[in-house]
Amino acid sequence: MAWDLGTDRPIYSQLVERLQMQIVSGQYPPGGKLPSVRELAAVAAVNPNTMQKAFAELERSGLIVTQRTNGRNVTEDVQQIQDIRANLAKEQVDTFFTRMKELGYAERETLELLNEKHCMSNNDEGEQE
Amino acid sequence: MAWDLGTDRPIYSQLVERLQMQIVSGQYPPGGKLPSVRELAAVAAVNPNTMQKAFAELERSGLIVTQRTNGRNVTEDVQQIQDIRANLAKEQVDTFFTRMKELGYAERETLELLNEKHCMSNNDEGEQE
DNA sequence: ATTATTGTATCATCTTCATAATACAATAAT
DNA sequence: ATTATTGTATTATGAAGATGATACAATAAT
Numbered sequence: 116m117a118w119d120l121g122t123d124r125p126i127y128s129q130l131v132e133r134l135q136m137q138i139v140s141g142q143y144p145p146g147g148k149l150p151s152v153r154e155l156a157a158v159a160a161v162n163p164n165t166m167q168k169a170f171a172e173l174e175r176s177g178l179i180v181t182q183r184t185n186g187r188n189v190t191e192d193v194q195q196i197q198d199i200r201a202n203l204a205k206e207q208v209d210t211f212f213t214r215m216k217e218l219g220y221a222e223r224e225t226l227e228l229l230n231e232k233h234c235m236s237n238n239d240e241g242e243q244e
Numbered sequence: 245m246a247w248d249l250g251t252d253r254p255i256y257s258q259l260v261e262r263l264q265m266q267i268v269s270g271q272y273p274p275g276g277k278l279p280s281v282r283e284l285a286a287v288a289a290v291n292p293n294t295m296q297k298a299f300a301e302l303e304r305s306g307l308i309v310t311q312r313t314n315g316r317n318v319t320e321d322v323q324q325i326q327d328i329r330a331n332l333a334k335e336q337v338d339t340f341f342t343r344m345k346e347l348g349y350a351e352r353e354t355l356e357l358l359n360e361k362h363c364m365s366n367n368d369e370g371e372q373e
Numbered sequence: 374a375t376t377a378t379t380g381t382a383t384c385a386t387c388t389t390c391a392t393a394a395t396a397c398a399a400t401a402a403t
Numbered sequence: 404a405t406t407a408t409t410g411t412a413t414t415a416t417g418a419a420g421a422t423g424a425t426a427c428a429a430t431a432a433t
Binding site for chain 4: 153171183187
């Protein structure tokens, strides 16, 4: 499984996002052990230094904890994990609507697009501009 | 008006996106004249070379046309502008749902979040997986 | 004709990011 | 005790992006 890292922005921050995703989505359970720097670097096909930098960031956010010579673990603070998850989600929603507005889409137009792509919500009332 | 450019990814590509936005949202009308490289570079507080690079990209996509010594204009091809606009929007929707799924949000959960943030859609029927 | 403005090209320099190659201290495993 | 694995730090090198400083050709404006 490749990690499909782009060249459009720093690899280390792509790693941070990816690992965040994997943690908050439960792919790495709370308290669970993470692969070593060298190991994960090999899997992701990046330099250990780059992976180290990514881990350092995740540590500053409190999502993972380090044991000097025994590797890293996901925090056991489930509440914090969920907080971060909710935060990331809120960010996504915010960004999405901001971008759509910049593109000149009213909220209703945006909703229509959502319906086209994924038929799930129903907006069957009829106001329009 | 600052251009709030981040340091997380290349400035020139941020300029490209911003200009795309301004064009497809009608802020620069079809056929309308664009500021000169130096002028816009001054406004955005970036180096003229960087703005030039951004313009070059917009030209490759056909969104703007260049007159050797008389500046640049937005294309008059309204259809293409709308195509690009629709494309960008579709991209946003796609990216949004992909990211939310990576965060472990089912579509219905995502919808709930949308409702919290912007109370507009109604999903009152009750199928579920 | 002259001048100013346009896009465009080039050069040097600086910063950030990524890689590579090590090295070291602490400790789990043996 | 020894070995292997862990996180961490250091140094050097290269590539990409951004800036600054010019320079030139074409042409609109005068």
